[in-house]
Amino acid sequence: MQLSQSGLQERGHLLTEQANPNSQDLDQMTALGIVDVFNQEDAQAVAAIATTRESLAATIEATAEALRQGGRLFYVGAGTSGRLGVLDAAECPPTFCTEPERVQGILAGGAAALLKSSEALEDLAEGGAEAIAQAQVTDVDVVVGITAGGTTPYVHGALKEARSRGATTVFMACVPADQVSAEVDIDIRLPVGPEVLAGSTRLKAGTATKLALNIISTGAMVRLGKVYGNRMVDVSVTNTKLLDRALRIICDLTDLSRDQAMEVLERCDRNVKLSLLVHWTGLSPEAGTELLAQHQGQLRQAISSHAG
Structure with a gap:
């Protein structure tokens, strides 16, 4: 796909695109120094969860209620964000014995994009909207749009279509709301700061996203009674x-x-x-x-x- 500058959006102001002063000498560090700077920075991914705890709790309750009523949970994203959604969805059937359709991951580019990058597809808002329409999303479903930098057109297109269908919409991003806004029911922000490798949101942003998705899906299943104490009593005994x-x-x-x-x-x-x-x-x-x-x-x- 040939890219042009038509409609190109300046993203240098985004928190996820800025350079991290703590790793400015990354190319001169020893292997041990690289490990240390990553370890120090990754602590921010865990800390980011605490700043959005109420939004995460609201998503858990909304998801549990939707699943209780026969609805579904959809994760929508492109690149790393989308792959993390697919991963979390795929783990629900063996862990909680849910039907595969109850929690689904929608990735720009489909299954092929799990193994081979299809990043250009994230620029197509209509692609996200079409995916939601094909999934026949309704007002009993929950749709979580995941985009580290907050600007992915595919995700925004999906959320807009989901909202028009009455679904509960959730926006998950690693930039503050004053940098990128979203018209959704629940807004989850994970302020992890600039990446060790500038702009590489598969790092801290990806870690924080994985943590948040773990909490949402596990929390919803707990509310549905699929856990007793801290034991997965609905585990699917398949191996x-x-x-x-x-x-x-x-x-x-x-x-x-x-x-x-x-x-x-x-x-x-x-x-x-x-x-x-x-x-x-x-x-x-x-x-x-x-x-x-x-x-x-x-x-x-x-x-x-x-x-x-």
Whole structure:
């Protein structure tokens, strides 16, 4: 694709594009010095989360409510931002046993862009809008637009289309609102400062974005009852590692031996949450399934209801 200066936007003022004084001698540093400067700067990615905690909490609640009503969560982005969204979405089915369509990542350039850069596509606002239309986004969905520098037309096009369809819209960027504004329901800003390598937002901005996405998806699943204590009781038992984890969860939370845990897990079709309920209540798997359904999958509520 041939690029022209027509419509070219000056971005040098953006926080993510500025030079970092702490790494101005990067090309003269030793390997150990490079490690040290990265380590010092990466601390800002963690600190950035605390500055936007209320927006993250609001996104968790909005996402949980949407999923509870049968809606979906979409992450939309280009380049590193989009790939991080796809990664977080892909981890939800094995971790929380969700249907693949419930949390989706939309990446400019599609699946091919996961392996090969398609950065020019981020300039097409109509591409983002088209992706939202193809996904048939509705008013029960949540759409999170991710753009480190805040200016990606693909993301803005997607959010505008999602908003017109009544979806809850969330903007996630690493620049302050006075540099780039967004008309959305929830605004998440991750002020990580200039990158060690100027403009390379796959670094601190990418780290902060990954942290924020971890919090949103995990927090929403916690609110939906897919976690008991801090255990992933809706884990999808699809390989030996996850079978081992399922057995350890049951053994740790009960007085069962590993063999006994395996017996109840198999009897409950390898459903950890149901296995725990059946063991603690003495219900049959069928009755336990019905009780969980009555309480929207909330294990604590189901146990309390039976005990009461």
